Amino acid sequence: MSASGLASTPRPAAPAAGPARVMLVDDSSVSRALMTRWIEENGAGQVVATAANGRAAVEALAVHRVEVVVLDIEMPEVDGLTALPRLLAAQPGLQVLMASTLSQHGASVTLQALRLGAADAIGKPRAGWALGTGNDFRTELAAKVRALGAVARRRPGAPAPEVPTLPPGTPEPTLNRAAPSTQRPRAIVIGASTGGPNALFRLVELLPRDVDVPIFVTQHMPPTFTTILADHLARHGRRPAHEAEDGMPAQPGHVYIAPGGRHLSLAGSPDHVRLIVSDEEPENFCRPSVNPLMRSAARLYGDGALGIMLTGMGSDGLEGARELVRAGGTLVAQDQTSSVVWGMPGSVVRAGLAAEVLPLDDIAAFIGQKLKAAR
Known part of the structure; x- marks a missing residue:
């Protein structure tokens, strides 16, 4: 040496x-x-x-x-x-x-x-x-x-790689768009993984100050990290942010982060939401997984659920997103160029579940428009 x-x-x-x-x-x-x-x-x-x-x-x-x-x-x-x-x-x-x-x-x-x-x-x-x-x-x-x-290995300005990628020679599928809900969102549910913390910081910073619905987040992170993530989001986003606790009531305008190593889902009624934190088996090798959050949001809010799929590798959240869209909710995917890895958002786009595919900086504006237009 x-x-x-x-x-x-x-x-x-x-x-x-x-x-x-x-x-x-x-x-x-x-x-x-x-x-x-x-x-x-x-x-x-x-x-x-x-x-x-x-x-x-x-x-x-x-x-x-x-x-x-x-x-x-x-x-x-x-x-x-x-x-x-x-x-x-x-x-x-x-x-x-x-x-x-x-x-x-x-x-x-x-x-x-x-x-x-x-x-x-x-x-x-x-x-x-x-x-x-x-x-x-x-x-x-x-x-x-x-x-x-x-x-x-990505060239500057080139689209983010997908994980997993299509096998060589596989033709690109036709990308369909899902119809957005015409209802005012009653909750925002977000899934993220690789590159997600910085994307969350940016998104929360850009959100309008008068967002009056709860924001639920599943970010793939280990235990302890999500406590600090919530603290950072609260400081930089200038809005209350918490690591979710089992039985915690959801409040409008607050951000709730799934604890590292545990799933987050929602129960109760749209006006009285209770957080459920569980140690159920991993999904897609992930705990927390995005699926339980999006599935429960679909059941609880129906067409009032607004799902956001941010940068991340793999395809966690795909099945939950499918249920959210089937229930009438709207799903927005971060676009390929602004993602670090276009695995999770790419999977919902390929499945035809995304109503919009937007650069990260445009997602906050889209949320603000949806909330304002339906007042």
Whole structure:
């Protein structure tokens, strides 16, 4: 190992094909070794460099062509939050995945990192994962590296990649649009995953101040992270935001976030909504999943439900969105160009469920128009 902390040798640049080129930045050599194996064993990425701290990581970018960095937060000399802007400045377009412990401090720093330009985050289990008990982390790490590798190879201004993509040679399906409801929305339900926190910050900041219906959100995040996400949304969106609690009554104009690791659904009547937080089985390998929220909104609000599908990989929320539209509700999907990954919104567009496909900055205006026009 060199004095800079690098544990790799220079490799020639490779064409933009095959696995993503990855750098791991973590002060634990055991963690680096395990993550290297997990990333490479199924072809998600090729680890071309490792570093023991942020300073060494910045130096490595002068030697290695890297597309995705998995960046730990707590490291000696230069920590992850300090290194992040230096890495992004050294290589524009670099995709950084923050790897954080599942603690309140780790979650708070991770949300700051997302605001500073990190693409996504993953929570490292507190204990046991290095002994082989972190299978969820292992699977999620590979999936996120693969997705962010596709993002890194996207040309500036090009549409977001879809996850999963269509097999080669598959013709593009005809994209139909669902009819929007003519009723005034009585609730807004939002699903998001990769790239979702920053999209949520932007959306909530742009929403009209007089939104008088509850806003429910399922964002794929680990426990603890969603508590901090709600705090950040409250500060930046200038409206009350909460991590959902079981039995909590919904109030107009408030934002409710599904807790990490638990599903959120709605019960009661449109005028007296009660939040249900549960530990039921994951759907689409996700808990929380967007499906329970959208299904329950369809039952409770019918044509008064306004669903928003934001950036995210995979297709979680597709079945719930189908029920929401079948009940007469309106579904809006974030467009491909403004999404980090066009998996979740792309899946509902392909299914013909979206009444509108809009850039992120236009979604808030659409919500305001729907609320104003039907007053």
